[in-house]
Amino acid sequence: MRDNEWLLENLRVESSVFHIGKYCGSWQGSTAGQGKSSYHIVMDGDCWLHAEHDPEPIALNRGDMVFIFQDCPFVLSNHREKDAALRAPGKKMQPLHFHDRSSTALVCGFFTFHSVISHMILSFLPHKIIIRKREDEFEAVRKITEVIHHEAAKEEMCSHKLISSLAEALLFIGIRQYLHQHPPAAALETAKNMPEFLNLIATILLFPAREWTIPKMADAMAMSRSWFIQRFSQVSAVPPAEMVCQLRMSLACRYIEQGKTLQQTAEMVGYQSIAAFNRAFRRIIGVTPGKYRGR
Incomplete structure (x- = not known):
């Protein structure tokens, strides 16, 4: 499907x-x-x-x-x-x-x-x-x-x-x-393949600016850190930090389409540095935020 x-x-x-x-x-x-x-x-x-x-x-x-x-x-x-x-x-x-x-x-x-x-x-x-x-x-x-x-x-x-x-x-x-x-492919594939992590993914999408470290994700899942890492690696092709980045960049695309400034978008998805946001966006989406806005 x-x-x-x-x-x-x-x-x-x-x-x-x-x-x-x-x-x-x-x-x-x-x-x-x-x-x-x-x-x-x-x-x-x-x-x-x-x-x-x-x-x-x-x-x-x-x-x-x-x-x-x-x-x-x-x-x-x-x-x-x-x-x-x-x-x-x-x-x-x-x-x-x-x-x-x-x-x-x-x-x-x-x-x-x-x-x-x-x-x-x-x-x-x-x-x-x-x-x-x-x-x-x-x-x-x-x-x-x-x-x-x-x-x-x-x-x-x-x-x-x-x-x-x-x-x-x-x-x-x-x-x-x-x-x-407008397929947000990476983020959707993550959710599709990880049904037991849906609540975590939904929470990240709702609060993307939070500091989503592995301990905090494990706490959100009511798991120990070691069990969270083990279970996550069994069902996901990417590590937890990469999943968070994919979800954040999918949201960033939507915010840019809505007319948010790059500074606003970066802060909304958890980045205080525009340079770091630009690098993450280009790596995940394939173009810089500025070029994405100009499409």
Whole structure:
């Protein structure tokens, strides 16, 4: 089984519907501040996504969807200019049958991720993934969104459970596409081959800046130092310190993609020296952080 498929097989997620309806006139809407990952599907019309990490607004059209994995500030709005979007009123949604040619119909909801592996997957994902209806390879997406549109149009009679399940299917497609294009291979292979060390790996990914010495990793596993080294060497092709470095550099790639400075990225993954961080990054990733940013 390929790494991506292994991850998806172990992804445990539960979705829910937050609201279904239309925004009209000048408006803004957001689920930020809820402490959850969210999804937003444009059923009709169009709008603009203004997110904290993006220097420019992103256009979303009918059939497009965005998955936001981190609870970062963002708004959806009919306004392209960010200032206008932030000034727009947060209106109550109108029902889907409400007639207004300039309206935007949305289905929005939340994802809750369960299991250690699910949170590991989240650590490798960007803050958002966008799927475009117009992309030829996503014929399945078009069909799924059409079913969601058909079900949502029933309004009071619609099944939130069905819509939630279909949203989960779209999430799987989006994550699979992203991991196919951005495979964090070394770190995923480490996790795949070491199921008994998953909790340790997840903790390292959650707190990469900690000083992960062998004694501290052994303590996290409730093992003696000698038994930890012996057991680790039996299941891993790399030593513990190398595994930590691989995991840190996989996270560093994500932080750089999010627009963090090299200094910020280095500190976030446990390096006080930019020179040491640059050497580790180049050894693991194959290029310097600066060249990686310029890709």
